[in-house]
Amino acid sequence: MNGTDEFFLRIPLGDWVDQGLDWLKANVEWLFDAFSWIILLLVDNLTDALLFLPPLAMIAIFAAIGWLVRSWPFAIGSALLFFLALTFDVWEPMMQTMAQVLIAAAIAVLIAVPLGILAAMNSTVSALIRPVLDFMQTMPAFVYLIPTVVLFGIGLVPGMVSTVIFSMPPGVRMTELGIRQVDSETVEAGESFGATPGQILRGIQLPLAVPTIMAGINQVIMLALSMAVVGGIAGAPGLGQEVVQAITSLNVPMGVEAGVGVVLLAVYLDRLTAALGDKHARNTSLLTLLTKARAQRATAFA
């Protein structure tokens, strides 16, 4: 059979999706408008906040956050990273991208963690969610841009929505895994003392799943960052847009500098969020030291 011949059966999946989108556009456009408005509000405000102070002051703040949750060597390292980005003259797009990534990751986590909890509690939900997550993760990310541009128009929002969809799965999976791998005897201990399922979730399962959930959140942020360029195609401002411009004009210096900007941002956000889930990574963090000092004072009085 010749590959270009039409097979006798043709399922018009694309047409169906297209018709579905038209219907959505015609009937619930207000919903998408409201969604759009919220995302723009959040991202614009965060971008403004990140660009409010002069870059050197912001670098100091980023370094301080690094010390607070990880360690002072990391603080110095992150100061150097951001300083490097400043010298490339990609500060403003970098802050725009950071704002988008943080908001997209926050939305993804807000959806992913409750879904993960639900999946851990109920095997049917888990079985239903799994193929959907596979779909979300394996569908080429650019494809999401088409329906989202149709629904939300050119600009920041379609990129954000695509990012949320693409980056959410590891958050759901790791939350479910984290809760399911809590030692069954420990959960039984909760039950045997008469704890309700809610008390067991809050008092035993979630606290013990925190490291795994944090690893999931770290993955969500990394995937969100990897979508920065895709957002740029749909017209979102930031490093992605710089990269897209560099591609269309074959501008090597611009492309390299914007690309390295994404890498620097990724390194900072990755190490920062990894420290949240890994006790050993934050052994010497300011936060740990402060907690220890307070605990020592408390036992000294007791």
Add this chain to the structure above:
Amino acid sequence: MPVITADGLYKVFGRRPERGVEALRQGRSRADLREDGLTAAVIDASFEVEPGEIFVVMGLSGSGKSTLIRMVNGLLPATAGELRIADRALTSMKPAEVREVRRKRISMVFQHFALLPHRTVGENAAYGLEIAGVNRAEREKRANEALAMVDLEGWGSYPPSALSGGMQQRVGLARALAAGTDVMLMDEAFSALDPLIRRDMQDQLVELQQRLEKTILFITHDLNEAMRIGDRIAMMRDGRIVQVGTSEEILNEPANDYVSRFIQDVDRSRVLTASGVMEQPPAVLGAGQGPRAAHKLLRETQNPWLVVLRRDRTPAGVLWEEDVARAVREQTEDLPWSAEHEMPVVRHDAPIADLFAASARHLSPLVVVDDEGRFAGVIPRVTLLTAAGALGGEQDAVTTITGGTPVLDTTGGETR
């Protein structure tokens, strides 16, 4: 009234487990069920646990004992049968009522401790009270009391990971004690501990139980542990309870081959007590009698010794034939006590392993007394040796020679 009553309990895992119960009731075996994709964990289990009793369920892994204990507090719902806590049927309660029973009446100690690693030792001990809604001050006070009971004062602010295994399990015990329930379930609670610590924990548990009068359902796969701490023991095999009885009943009258094979390895001299092997002397003498009466009794009973009891039935001493004969010849009025014929007295609950030394030192039989010090019976040396011989089954080591050539049993070593 029993605290825990199990009445024909079944637990079958798999799809539509009720059909498994039906099949078992019609006499089909566990293996038959497995072919249908069902696992029968507990089959027709019935027993009663009295208040203040340590009831041990003993069985190997896969015998269903862990499933059984989880049915007692409803962690696993029964497929069929009824389980009552006092007079209330747990098996027909709503989930909220079951939780209430767990908070008020039943606490549990786990094999691998199941402490919450993100909480301090003190917060762990207070966990049951926190769930029951007790206020902070009260629960800290009671948690500290419970920690003191298990010798862990001052450890309250440490994380569990800073403690050794034995100490962690004592936290588990304190958590159950602090909850203030009258029933405690212990699921292989000491199995993960090394032998010396296990013994200490067993002693501590028995001592705590006597002081607090808790009702304890204890699961173990170690028969020596079962015999050490259990007032009564239920032997489980393949999901069924095959025998319930005191350790002596199980040792002396094993219900079937399985039980008797099981008890082969038990150090019975540690389990059998003086009261289990003692016998009644043919006669005893009142302390007010004289040498003539003693002489008459000795002659009638053909026994070389005679136990003398005071009016309150406490033993006064043992008289020997030759002393009595001399006293009669010399016409003395007092009973003829002699220094070399002093009398060894043992308590009725002493394990017979502890009796050999005393028996070897003294000519006279061991005199057994009850808790109040009253005479209960005697153990002549021959009786003790016979009992010890029946315990071990060491015939293979000895060749009995009846005259002529000894027949050496060369296969003895292999056939055991």
